[in-house]
Amino acid sequence: MSKIIVIDNKTRINVISSNYALQYKIKNEKGEMIWVTDGYFANIGQCAVEALNNSPREDGKAMSDLRDVIEVLKASEKKLIKTLK
Numbered sequence: 001m002s003k004i005i006v007i008d009n010k011t012r013i014n015v016i017s018s019n020y021a022l023q024y025k026i027k028n029e030k031g032e033m034i035w036v037t038d039g040y041f042a043n044i045g046q047c048a049v050e051a052l053n054n055s056p057r058e059d060g061k062a063m064s065d066l067r068d069v070i071e072v073l074k075a076s077e078k079k080l081i082k083t084l085k
Contacts, residue, residue: 003084005076013047013073015080020047048073 005013012035014021020041028034038054041047048070 003080005073005080007051011051013044013051013076015077020044022047022050044073044077045070 002014002016005015007013010025012023012025014023014035014037020043022038022041023035024038025033025035039050041050052069
């Protein structure tokens, strides 16, 4: 069973069997919006760092504080674990 953690409208984390898949929404050659996986990570921290370093920014603003991003993701992870129990 997988669970989706939404980062923004073009970035999400798909949690699959305790692995974290960083995914981005892109337009394919047919012009359809699809989700593609950028990488798989063993923990939420590694995934957050990757998202922070490589996420496309629609508004052009860089995320300024990695700790805040990780805290939001950890809170999402706790909600996910509670939901799955």
